[in-house]
Amino acid sequence: MSQKKIKNALISVFHKDNLAPIIQELNKQGVKLFSTGGTQKFIEDLNIEVTPVESLTSYPSILGGRVKTLHPKVFGGILSRRELDSDIAQLEEYEIPEIDLVIVDLYPFEDTVASGATEQDIIEKIDIGGISLIRAAAKNFKDVVIVSSREQYADVLSVLQKNNGVTELADRKHLAKLAFNVSSHYDTAIFNWFNNEEEKYFKQSITKSQVLRYGENPHQEGVFYGDLDEMFDKLHGKELSYNNLLDVDAAVNLISEFSKDNATFAILKHNNACGLATRENLLDAYKDALAGDPVSAFGGILISNQKIDKATAEEIHQLFCEVVIAPGYDADALEILKGKKNRVILVQKPIELAKKQFRTILNGVLEQDKDLKTAGGNDFTIVTKKTATAQEIKDLEFANKLVKHTKSNTIVFAKNQTLISSGTGQTSRVDALKQAVVKANAFGFDLKGAVMASDAFFPFPDCVALAKEAGITAVVQPGGSIKDQESIDYCDANDMAMVTTGIRHFRH
Numbered sequence: 001m002s003q004k005k006i007k008n009a010l011i012s013v014f015h016k017d018n019l020a021p022i023i024q025e026l027n028k029q030g031v032k033l034f035s036t037g038g039t040q041k042f043i044e045d046l047n048i049e050v051t052p053v054e055s056l057t058s059y060p061s062i063l064g065g066r067v068k069t070l071h072p073k074v075f076g077g078i079l080s081r082r083e084l085d086s087d088i089a090q091l092e093e094y095e096i097p098e099i100d101l102v103i104v105d106l107y108p109f110e111d112t113v114a115s116g117a118t119e120q121d122i123i124e125k126i127d128i129g130g131i132s133l134i135r136a137a138a139k140n141f142k143d144v145v146i147v148s149s150r151e152q153y154a155d156v157l158s159v160l161q162k163n164n165g166v167t168e169l170a171d172r173k174h175l176a177k178l179a180f181n182v183s184s185h186y187d188t189a190i191f192n193w194f195n196n197e198e199e200k201y202f203k204q205s206i207t208k209s210q211v212l213r214y215g216e217n218p219h220q221e222g223v224f225y226g227d228l229d230e231m232f233d234k235l236h237g238k239e240l241s242y243n244n245l246l247d248v249d250a251a252v253n254l255i256s257e258f259s260k261d262n263a264t265f266a267i268l269k270h271n272n273a274c275g276l277a278t279r280e281n282l283l284d285a286y287k288d289a290l291a292g293d294p295v296s297a298f299g300g301i302l303i304s305n306q307k308i309d310k311a312t313a314e315e316i317h318q319l320f321c322e323v324v325i326a327p328g329y330d331a332d333a334l335e336i337l338k339g340k341k342n343r344v345i346l347v348q349k350p351i352e353l354a355k356k357q358f359r360t361i362l363n364g365v366l367e368q369d370k371d372l373k374t375a376g377g378n379d380f381t382i383v384t385k386k387t388a389t390a391q392e393i394k395d396l397e398f399a400n401k402l403v404k405h406t407k408s409n410t411i412v413f414a415k416n417q418t419l420i421s422s423g424t425g426q427t428s429r430v431d432a433l434k435q436a437v438v439k440a441n442a443f444g445f446d447l448k449g450a451v452m453a454s455d456a457f458f459p460f461p462d463c464v465a466l467a468k469e470a471g472i473t474a475v476v477q478p479g480g481s482i483k484d485q486e487s488i489d490y491c492d493a494n495d496m497a498m499v500t501t502g503i504r505h506f507r508h
């Protein structure tokens with residue numbers, strides 16, 4: 001029979017918030033309530049009759065709460081198949097009541113780990129009875145309703161109200177699916193807490209998702225697994241697409257390199273910056289970022305490290321751009337930016353970015369630590385006779401931050417805290433350099449006095465020679481080539497400064 005009326009319910013929840021309405025509804029419908037210690041007290045405080053689970057099991061809660069519902073009288077009532085005469089006969093024989101509804105909210109394992117609790121506290125927050133109740137009730141969804149999270153209370157309440165406690169098979173099966181989502185997520189979190197040794201296993205569980213319009217191209221389906229609301233407040237515009245999300249990721253990672261004390265604006269296309277500038281004020285930072293490559297900026301992703309004001313918004317509004325990201329917007333600035341219906345406007349919340357990266361390859365997954373190292377001026381080793389000037393050092397730092405967030409092979413030219421041009425994602429470093437020169441020339445930039453950053457070492461002195469020809473006066477690179485000295489000798493012979501960082505920034 002697909003329709004079931006609830007007669008008996010077992011309620012055992014850690015967080016008691018939002019529980020009252022559902023308890024009151026069950027009471028109204030004459031459902032008999034069984035419950036564990038704290039939950040029982042909560043129900044009693046509502047002046048609602050409740051039977052302690054101990055009087056069902058004839059056992060007290062023991063071992064400090066480690067065993068309270070783990071008993072055949074509880075699990076028999078949940079797992080019995082109502083259509084099987086032998087199961088029903090056994091329930092009668094052992095005086096086990098059928099339990100048709102189970103509400104559980106598990107011990108907060110993840111929050112406990114995140115709080116920096118001791119190992120013993122964490123272990124005590126591994127819920128055993130609750131997870132068993134969830135799995136048992138979900139397995140027997142044909143007869144039992146399982147509510148496995150506080151987030152489901154509102155939906156379940158409206159189903160109960162609508163049908164006076166009668167549930168449909170489809171609803172119960174859906175709740176069973178949600179229950180296994182909860183239990184598998186919970187066990188993944190526990191496993192990953194243990195999974196810190198040499199022998200690694202890949203297990204991730206993300207319970208939030210967003211179906212995207214399509215993937216990278218319209219013929220590909222796409223889904224984002226994660227919680228965008230945790231990172232951004234979306235104030236305006238259409239849904240973010242798969243490609244938008246990749247650009248947004250690149251943008252927030254790039255901008256995280258720059259201190260909020262100085263206004264910095266970046267424009268990205270296809271995950272690479274095509275404009276970046278740090279200035280005294282945001283308007284200038286935006287204008288100079290745009291000047292870097294106004295052609296590529298069309299349809300780009302814009303990100304600022306400071307609140308966007310009206311003057312900057314007026315300039316941005318002239319440009320067709322897909323997404324604007326900032327820590328905030330002045331009210332008049334926001335009104336201007338909302339002037340384009342589809343333009344996505346995001347407020348970036350101050351949350352920490354993930355420290356691990358995963359990507360699928362072949363028939364598996366690659367994992368690595370995120371590239372979180374950035375060399376500052378103090379980490380630079382000057383390897384040439386000529387020292388870089390104070391301004392060049394600032395520009396070298398700037399260019400080196402940028403190179404780290406650009407597809408390899410890459411060469412970045414910068415001057416006065418502005419991206420002049422870059423060569424991105426080329427199969428040879430020389431080609432990346434040539435591309436950067438062509439782009440700088442195309443937009444009328446004078447490379448005289450500009451600096452150059454390279455994501456990896458120079459295997460030959462050809463790059464510094466081409467850079468010299470273009471007008472570059474100082475270079476930053478990781479170093480480490482067996483032929484480093486040839487590039488250094490070239491710089492020494494040609495009045496150029498070179499610094500090394502010891503940190504390679506490949507980005508494949």
Ligand SMILES: NC(=O)c1ncn([C@@H]2O[C@H](COP(=O)(O)O)[C@@H](O)[C@H]2O)c1NC=O
Pocket residue numbers: 012013014015035036037038039040065066067068069070104105106107126127128129130131
């Ligand atoms: N040990 C058991 O048999 C057991 N049965 C239910 N729990 C959990 O106990 C909590 C509720 O406890 P209380 O009602 O006493 O506040 C819930 O998070 C539930 O998942 C148990 N605790 C942990 O394993």
